[in-house]
Amino acid sequence: MKDHIKILSPCGILGYGFPKESFWKGMADSPDAIVVDAGSTDAGPHKLGANTAIVSRQACKKDLEYMLVAGYEHKIPVIIGSAGGSGGKVHVNWTLEIIDEILEEKSLKPSKIAVVWADIPKDLIKEKIKLGQVSPLGRTVPELKESILDETHDVVAQMGIEPILEALSQNADIIVCGRAYDPSPFAAVGVYYGFDEALSYHLGKVLECGALSSEPGTTKDCMMGIIYKDHFEVYPTNPMRKCTSVSVAAHTFYEKDHPFLLHGPGIMMDLESCEFIESGEGHVKIYGSKLTHTSPYRIKLEGARKVAYRTIVIAGVRDPILIAKIDEVEQWVCESVSEQYGEVDKAHYQINFYNYGKNGVMGPLEPHNTAGHELGILFEVVARTQELASMICSSVRSTFMHFGYEGRKSTAGNLAFPFAPSDIEFGAVYEFSVYHLMDVEDSKALFPIEYINKESA
Amino acid sequence: MTKLVELAKVLRSKNSGPFEITLDILFEDVEVYKRVACSGVISSKAIAALYQLEEEEITNIVFFKKALGIKITYSRKISSGTVGDRDVYGAQQHAPLMDLLIP
Numbered sequence: 001m002k003d004h005i006k007i008l009s010p011c012g013i014l015g016y017g018f019p020k021e022s023f024w025k026g027m028a029d030s031p032d033a034i035v036v037d038a039g040s041t042d043a044g045p046h047k048l049g050a051n052t053a054i055v056s057r058q059a060c061k062k063d064l065e066y067m068l069v070a071g072y073e074h075k076i077p078v079i080i081g082s083a084g085g086s087g088g089k090v091h092v093n094w095t096l097e098i099i100d101e102i103l104e105e106k107s108l109k110p111s112k113i114a115v116v117w118a119d120i121p122k123d124l125i126k127e128k129i130k131l132g133q134v135s136p137l138g139r140t141v142p143e144l145k146e147s148i149l150d151e152t153h154d155v156v157a158q159m160g161i162e163p164i165l166e167a168l169s170q171n172a173d174i175i176v177c178g179r180a181y182d183p184s185p186f187a188a189v190g191v192y193y194g195f196d197e198a199l200s201y202h203l204g205k206v207l208e209c210g211a212l213s214s215e216p217g218t219t220k221d222c223m224m225g226i227i228y229k230d231h232f233e234v235y236p237t238n239p240m241r242k243c244t245s246v247s248v249a250a251h252t253f254y255e256k257d258h259p260f261l262l263h264g265p266g267i268m269m270d271l272e273s274c275e276f277i278e279s280g281e282g283h284v285k286i287y288g289s290k291l292t293h294t295s296p297y298r299i300k301l302e303g304a305r306k307v308a309y310r311t312i313v314i315a316g317v318r319d320p321i322l323i324a325k326i327d328e329v330e331q332w333v334c335e336s337v338s339e340q341y342g343e344v345d346k347a348h349y350q351i352n353f354y355n356y357g358k359n360g361v362m363g364p365l366e367p368h369n370t371a372g373h374e375l376g377i378l379f380e381v382v383a384r385t386q387e388l389a390s391m392i393c394s395s396v397r398s399t400f401m402h403f404g405y406e407g408r409k410s411t412a413g414n415l416a417f418p419f420a421p422s423d424i425e426f427g428a429v430y431e432f433s434v435y436h437l438m439d440v441e442d443s444k445a446l447f448p449i450e451y452i453n454k455e456s457a
Numbered sequence: 458m459t460k461l462v463e464l465a466k467v468l469r470s471k472n473s474g475p476f477e478i479t480l481d482i483l484f485e486d487v488e489v490y491k492r493v494a495c496s497g498v499i500s501s502k503a504i505a506a507l508y509q510l511e512e513e514e515i516t517n518i519v520f521f522k523k524a525l526g527i528k529i530t531y532s533r534k535i536s537s538g539t540v541g542d543r544d545v546y547g548a549q550q551h552a553p554l555m556d557l558l559i560p
Contacts, residue, residue, distance in 0.1 A: 041475055044538025044545045138476040139516065140532045246485075249524035250467075253481045257473040257530040259521040274523070308540055352541060361549050365509050365534075382540045431539035432475040 004228045005193045006031040007186055007203070008237075012210035012219025014038035014063050014080060015055025019238060022211075022222040026237035027070050029224060033189045034067050037182050037208040038095070039082020041302060041432070042255070047086050049153050049304035049430030053094060054085035061098045065106070068099065068174065072108045077168065079175040079185045081208070086302075087179025088154045089119050095176055110174055113452040114167035118156045118178025120301060120446055122149050125438065133439035137300060144436050148305065152433045155303035160265030161200075163447040164188035170451065178447070179302065181264045182208040186225070195227045198291035201269055203232045205262065206251055206286075213251035214241040214282065235283040242282025249276045266297035266443055296439040299446070303434030308350075309386040310426040311393035315400075315415035317375045321407055322414055326355060326375060329414075333400045340395055349383035349392050377415070382429055393423055461498075462555035464489050470551035473530055475537035477516065478547040480504075480529040480554060490525040496559050504529055507553050 008031035011018040015038070043054055053060070064080075071078035084091020092115060103110070126146055128134045134144050142148075149155070156179035165188050167175045177185055183204025190200025203225045206213050211221035214236040221241065226233045234243055252271055253259045262269040270290040277285045317323055330353045338346055356376035359366035379396060383389035401415050408414075440446060462468060467483035482499070484490040493499065499520075505512045510531055517530040535541045544550060 041537075042472055042546050044542075045475065045536075046538060138474065138532065139514075140476050140534075140536070246483075246525055249521075250481075250483050250526050253479075253483065253521075253524060253526050253528055255471050255473055255479070257477055257479055257528075258517055259519050259524060259526060259528045272521075272523075276523070310540075350540065354543065361543055362553075363543050365550075365553075367507060367509075367553050429540055432536050435475060435536075 001194045004226050005190065005195065007189050007207060007225045008034050009186070009207035009210055009223045009225065010034065010036055010063065010067060011221065012037065012208070012212055013040060013054065015059040016210070016220045017059065017063060018210070018220055018222050020066070022238040023066055023070070026222045026224055027074065029237070030074070031076060031224065032193070033077045033079060034071050035079045035081070035186045035189060035207065036063070036067065037081045037185070039085055039087050039179060039182065045304035045430040045432045048088065048156070048302060049306055050428065051088070051090040053091065057098065060095070061102065064098060065102050068102050068108060069106055071173065072110060077173055077175060079164065079177070079189070081177050081180040081182065081185035083176050083178060086156060087118050087177065088156045089117065092117065092176060092178050099174065099176070111453070112170065112172045113174045113176065114170065114172035115450045115452065116159065116163045116167060116175065116177045117448050117450065118159055118180065120155045120157045122155060125149060125155060125301065128438050134436050137435050137437050141435050144434060148433050151305040152303040153305060155301055155434050157299040157301050157438070157446060158265055159299070159447045160184055160267070160443050161188040161191055162443040163449055165192055166444065167449055168192045172451065183264065190227045195229070198269065198289040199227055199232045201264065201267065201291055202271060202286065202289035203227055203234070205269070206234050206248060209251070209254065211236045211238065211241055212254065213248050214243045215247050216241060217247065231285050231287040233279065233283055233285045235281070243284040245276035245278050245284055248284045248286065249274070265299050266294055268292050268294055297443050298437040299440055301434050301436045301438055302432070304430045305433040306428045307431050308382040308384065308429045309389045310380050310382045310429050311386070311389040312378060312380045312424050312426055313393060313397050313417070313422050314419070315377050315417050315422070317377060317415060318373070319410050319414070320373070321409060322405070323371050323375055325405060326358070326371065329403060329405045332405065333396060333403055336399050336403070337392060337395045340399070341392065344388070349381055349388055351392065351396055352380050352382070354378040386425060386427070390423060390425055397422060458558040458560055460555060461493065461557040461559055464493055464559060468551050468554060470547055470549065472537055472547040476533055477530050478533055478550050480551055481526060482554065483524070483526040485525070487525060490522065493559050494520045494527060498557055498559055499527055499529070504531070507557070
């Protein structure tokens with residue numbers, strides 16, 4: 001067994017980009033694998049619902065080109081987690097097409113590509129619902145109903161290390177994972193080489209964000225991780241950054257509900273008693289990561305459904321008399337519109353106002369709900385169809401524009417539209433309809449691996 | 458009394474999954490961390506009042522000395538990116554914390 005192994009993480013999300021020099025510097029330190037996370041639910045349900053990516057195709061291709069060429073030349077595996085952003089079938093295929101293009105253009109001939117799928121059949125989820133083995137992840141997430149599942153676009157689940165370990169054991173040169181728990185593709189490399197699982201997962205947690213846990217932190221630069229028998233070490237490969245004991249310790253705060261207890265597929269990490277020791281030149285060594293296996297093994301399901309269509313208008317208000325009574329006027333506008341369209345069921349549409357400069361960002365949670373000398377108003381109509389949304393929105397716009405509120409002096413118009421036309425059709429609106437944990441008997445069975453043998457092709 | 462924004466090195470908000478928002482307050486200096494952590498100002502009662510939440514909507518308030526940080530997590534009223542949400546990434550919900558006065 002090796003005394004240590006090194007993993008290079010080029011950036012926090014595949015396609016975010018990284019300085020070439022940082023990447024070459026990392027490669028010069030002879031990593032044993034290049035691993036990158038491509039996923040996130042951060043940008044909202046739209047990507048899962050509408051099958052779109054988080055980065056442009058060009059951005060993804062540019063990053064992948066460096067990684068695939070370097071991996072091929074150094075004969076080390078390249079692993080991509082949560083391919084395409086959401087890790088569903090369409091997103092994985094999008095990534096595979098880009099990979100094929102690069103292999104062709106660069107005349108690379110890897111012997112084996114493994115694809116680990118993460119799409120979960122709805123029929124299976126329905127069975128699990130009946131068995132009481134599906135539970136909401138979070139107190140405001142509703143119980144999963146079959147009807148909601150039927151309306152949901154494809155469902156994915158976050159894989160643990162197990163299927164990735166299998167792909168590594170089959171000597172795959174490139175492993176493209178569907179939706180994965182962000183640290184899993186990194187942790188799999190550590191565990192594959194026989195290193196401690198807790199250290200491997202904790203290292204994965206740090207590396208999945210690129211150089212974010214260094215100072216100055218960024219997801220758009222490279223980070224190296226080294227696992228030893230009883231600890232791991234991280235450092236940014238860009239000399240302008242460095243890791244500190246606090247920057248690495250504080251990293252687990254990022255986007256997580258708890259700073260030292262982290263839940264993953266079949267595991268819980270406990271990082272409370274870790275020691276973070278600066279070892280010079282921006283390197284930090286970490287000791288004492290703990291991990292327990294949870295029973296039953298639970299995987300996180302993610303899915304989105306289309307809930308409505310939206311049309312929006314952006315406008316400005318500068319009149320102080322109107323600003324002083326903006327909330328009332330908006331209320332009256334809504335009432336007037338519903339009277340104008342008495343024949344349309346009010347349950348079929350919703351009118352919302354976002355008053356930027358007052359409480360646009362925080363809405364009802366805003367503690368300083370007062371307006372400045374001008375307001376930016378965004379209003380939207382969400383409705384069952386695009387046609388209905390646009391019809392109602394056009395009425396909201398014209399009613400608001402000419403509304404004769406009490407005390408009004410500006411009798412020619414209430415809104416400054418920056419653009420003509422003013423009404424913008426936005427398209428579909430989605431919501432996360434599946435965000436649940438599901439019990440599984442086998443950590444690998446739902447993540448089938450497909451091998452693409454390039455040599456025999 | 459000093460405003461929290463003047464004591465914290467990092468003061469931020471972000472989604473922790475699509476159904477929660479998490480607030481992070483990180484410090485550079487252990488003494489400053491202790492001053493804030495021991496002041497009693499950061500409590501579920503105070504945060505609930507500041508963010509107009511019920512106390513049970515706050516799922517975590519954790520003080521983590523090793524990382525010189527405090528984490529507060531609460532349930533979103535509307536999940537990320539759907540109808541009525543105002544902050545898809547949850548990245549601009551931290552500002553009210555800045556004005557908290559620390560003795």
